[in-house]
Amino acid sequence: MTSATRPVPRNSVEEPVFRDMCRRFAAAEAEPRWEQADRERAFPRDFFRACSAAGLIGISAPEAIGGTDLGCVEEAVCMEEVARVNPNLAVSILVQNVANALLYFHGSDVHREIAQRNITGECLLAIAVTEPEAGNDVQNVRVSARRDPGGDWIIDGIKAFITLGGEADVLVLLAQTDRSQGRRGMQFFAVDRASPGLQAVPIDTYVNRPAPTYRIMLDQVRVPEERRLAAGFSEIMAGFNRERIMVAARWLGHMRHAQEWALSYARERHQFGRPIGANQSIAFMLAQNQVDIEAAHHLTYHTAQRWDSGAPIRDIIMDVSTAKLFATQAVLRVTQNALHAGGGWGLTSELPVMRMAMDALVAPVTVGSYEIQLRAIARQLGLPCD
Ligand SMILES: Cc1cc2nc3c(=O)[nH]c(=O)nc-3n(C[C@H](O)[C@H](O)[C@H](O)COP(=O)(O)OP(=O)(O)OC[C@H]3O[C@@H](n4cnc5c(N)ncnc54)[C@H](O)[C@@H]3O)c2cc1C
Numbered sequence: 417m418t419s420a421t422r423p424v425p426r427n428s429v430e431e432p433v434f435r436d437m438c439r440r441f442a443a444a445e446a447e448p449r450w451e452q453a454d455r456e457r458a459f460p461r462d463f464f465r466a467c468s469a470a471g472l473i474g475i476s477a478p479e480a481i482g483g484t485d486l487g488c489v490e491e492a493v494c495m496e497e498v499a500r501v502n503p504n505l506a507v508s509i510l511v512q513n514v515a516n517a518l519l520y521f522h523g524s525d526v527h528r529e530i531a532q533r534n535i536t537g538e539c540l541l542a543i544a545v546t547e548p549e550a551g552n553d554v555q556n557v558r559v560s561a562r563r564d565p566g567g568d569w570i571i572d573g574i575k576a577f578i579t580l581g582g583e584a585d586v587l588v589l590l591a592q593t594d595r596s597q598g599r600r601g602m603q604f605f606a607v608d609r610a611s612p613g614l615q616a617v618p619i620d621t622y623v624n625r626p627a628p629t630y631r632i633m634l635d636q637v638r639v640p641e642e643r644r645l646a647a648g649f650s651e652i653m654a655g656f657n658r659e660r661i662m663v664a665a666r667w668l669g670h671m672r673h674a675q676e677w678a679l680s681y682a683r684e685r686h687q688f689g690r691p692i693g694a695n696q697s698i699a700f701m702l703a704q705n706q707v708d709i710e711a712a713h714h715l716t717y718h719t720a721q722r723w724d725s726g727a728p729i730r731d732i733i734m735d736v737s738t739a740k741l742f743a744t745q746a747v748l749r750v751t752q753n754a755l756h757a758g759g760g761w762g763l764t765s766e767l768p769v770m771r772m773a774m775d776a777l778v779a780p781v782t783v784g785s786y787e788i789q790l791r792a793i794a795r796q797l798g799l800p801c802d
């Protein structure tokens with residue numbers, strides 16, 4: 417998505433009404449599912465269908481393909497409210513919306529039909545960029561796509577850390593089509609997961625368990641030319657900026673969840689004849705959490721509003737990186753403080769707070785780590801930082 421093609425949302429809703437709808441959705445559809453999904457490390461496919469029925473897949477997609485054409489603010493509200501119940505079911509929505517946007521902004525009718533089926537809950541998507549040797553360094557993508565004499569593309573190589581890679585019906589996958597062109601020689605393909613030669617192997621992570629990650633092994637996978645998108649490195653880098661706002665919203669929701677738990681525990685747990693929250697050390701720690709949450713809230717929604725205003729991406733990179741960096745640092749502080757309030761019981765599976773602290777560990781890693789955000793901010797400050 418380039419600055420030039422980035423649309424301003426055409427619809428709007430009153431934020432409190434939309435937030436209330438998302439909150440009720442999360443209580444009804446995420447709450448009953450996340451614990452089993454976490455225990456079994458298995459994505460609940462019916463959660464995706466419930467998201468679709470509630471209009472949360474393709475929030476920002478045009479109405480012409482069944483989307484709701486709402487903005488970044490509404491998408492962030494959805495992310496925050498679902499993450500307030502479980503950050504990993506929330507990320508499954510995030511993945512759908514990122515992949516969907518690539519398909520409808522940069523695709524043909526063939527791709528838009530896939531995006532449409534995604535919105536109606538029939539086609540689960542995954543986004544496959546990362547590789548074993550291309551993590552933050554996306555330019556180093558080595559999965560190759562070469563044209564065979566019949567006009568199809570033959571894709572070979574390995575992708576890594578692909579969320580829902582084993583469940584998705586279609587993977588929106590970045591490959592090198594012309595290595596001599598460097599990052600300009602990369603393109604996305606909409607690849608059916610059932611394609612002969614494609615194998616998804618689970619990666620045993622401690623995080624994101626309800627939305628598992630996979631290695632994707634591609635051995636001479638044949639993809640028709642009509643599945644190639646008019647998008648590559650530049651479009652995914654531009655798309656990462658919007659995704660970073662959603663990442664900030666995701667961890668904001670998780671912070672609220674951890675803080676709500678810690679506040680209630682600090683009121684209920686008695687030691688020395690009084691609630692532990694009566695001790696200044698605990699009370700101040702949770703007050704400090706609230707400062708982090710308020711700051712993350714303002715940074716996230718300020719950035720989402722700027723995005724919706726249609727401002728060129730280059731003018732809001734500072735906001736995006738600041739919001740993402742702050743929220744992903746703050747969630748580690750907030751969940752660690754909540755864990756500390758839980759004492760010894762906090763470290764057991766009898767309380768939910770250890771799970772919250774573990775889930776937060778992935779925050780600094782995805783969609784450009786701390787260092788990548790600091791580099792972006794330093795460059796915005798005019799420093800010649802490589
Ligand atoms: C649970 C999970 C789900 C994911 N889901 C997806 C997905 O659906 N699709 C997808 O494509 N990818 C996905 N990823 C990949 C993710 O977005 C990151 O890109 C990837 O994990 C980071 O790459 P790496 O682990 O190889 O780290 P590396 O890039 O090897 O980084 C290792 C360390 O070095 C630091 N570092 C790297 N470069 C620099 C630099 N220039 N300056 C300073 N420090 C640097 C990093 O900050 C980090 O601390 C997922 C990852 C995880 C863990």
